[in-house]
Amino acid sequence: xxxxxxxxxxxxxxxxxxxxxxxxxxxxxxxxxxxxxxxxxxxxxxxxxxxxxxxxxxxxxxxxxxxxxxxxxxxxxxxxxxxxxxxxxxxxxxxxxxxxxxxxxxxxxxxxxxxxxxxxxxxxxxxxxxxxxxxxxxxxxxxxxxxxxxxxxxxxxxxxxxxxxxxxxxxxxxx
Numbered sequence: 334x335x336x337x338x339x340x341x342x343x344x345x346x347x348x349x350x351x352x353x354x355x356x357x358x359x360x361x362x363x364x365x366x367x368x369x370x371x372x373x374x375x376x377x378x379x380x381x382x383x384x385x386x387x388x389x390x391x392x393x394x395x396x397x398x399x400x401x402x403x404x405x406x407x408x409x410x411x412x413x414x415x416x417x418x419x420x421x422x423x424x425x426x427x428x429x430x431x432x433x434x435x436x437x438x439x440x441x442x443x444x445x446x447x448x449x450x451x452x453x454x455x456x457x458x459x460x461x462x463x464x465x466x467x468x469x470x471x472x473x474x475x476x477x478x479x480x481x482x483x484x485x486x487x488x489x490x491x492x493x494x495x496x497x498x499x500x501x502x503x504x505x506x507x508x
Contacts (some may be wrong), residue, residue: 336365382464417455
């Protein structure tokens with residue numbers, strides 16, 4: 334696995350290190366030892382997928398409040414998404430800043446998201462599927478969200494969403 338830092342401390346792009354031969358290739362997508370060696374949270378308590386029928390579907394921006402804050406590793410297994418994280422950590426030098434990464438079934442890239450950040454994505458293709466690996470189990474009472482279009486973050490989405498759930502549409506603005 335190849336780890337690349339982003340402008341937000343603790344958020345890493347994870348690329349696969351391919352081992353090619355005449356059959357195709359083999360690549361590790363998760364390694365507890367490598368994550369731990371990099372000072373990252375390797376524990377996975379829950380995995381989930383979301384399937385998204387249409388291009389332009391927006392999900393987010395979601396997070397879980399302490400003490401149920403979660404670390405996530407997010408990978409697009411089919412299609413393509415623009416994946417975004419926003420730093421909500423009040424003690425962080427990058428608080429309220431965001432970063433975005435294109436994740437696709439073809440680039441096999443993942444995003445490591447530490448606790449304290451909000452996460453969301455916009456599908457770039459029809460029929461996109463996203464795999465989430467979380468460090469804690471989902472707790473409905475700890476589920477939170479912030480507005481995807483909050484001017485405090487000034488996220489530059491690649492295009493206007495066309496499908497947003499009522500729940501995601503009604504998330505409050507940050508502070």
